[in-house]
Amino acid sequence: MSYRASAALQGAVYDCLRRDPGVAAHVGDAVFDALPIAAPGGVYVSLGPEEVTDLSDSGGAVSRHDFVVSVLAGSDEGAGFRAVKEAAVAVSAALEGAALATATGHLAGLWFLRARAKRVENGAERRVDLTFRSLMDLA
Structure with a gap:
């Protein structure tokens, strides 16, 4: 089992979201690799939890990364x-x-798995948690 590609994958996801014009059209530069201490106004994106599973076999080292990207808005968004x-x-x-x-490693694939939309903070704030799966070839 290897966790060595985790930080590299997180950095690549963060960079992709920060550079994407479609994301920027909705959140500007409000993309964070951790929830900010004080929630910013408007809609913003935060990288969240990750679960890593070893899929290595005799052919080489592979890890599966299931990770969450959250899109949030405070009560100021209506x-x-x-x-x-x-x-x-x-x-x-x-x-x-x-x-x-x-x-570190090579991204072998990246897929959307599921989404969950919910209200938080007494129903005043909104949140969508998107879960993605990636396979990292570590050979």
Whole structure:
């Protein structure tokens, strides 16, 4: 089992989202690799949890990374999910099938798995958690 590609994958995902014009159209430069201490106004993106599984065999070292990218909006964005969902669509479009260059290992594939939209903070804030799966070839 190897966790060595995790930081490189996170950096590549972060860079992809920061550079993507579709994401920027919805959140500007509000893409974070961790939730900010004080939530910014408007809609923003934050990289979240990750689960890594070893898929290595006699052919080489491979790891599967299931990771979450969250799109959030505070109560200042009104009562609906629309802005958050539109930004989530942009995030998904930017990452699905992206050919990310990583400093460690080789990205063998990147897919959307699921999304969950929910209200948080007494229903005043909105959140969409997008889960993606990637395979990293570590040979």
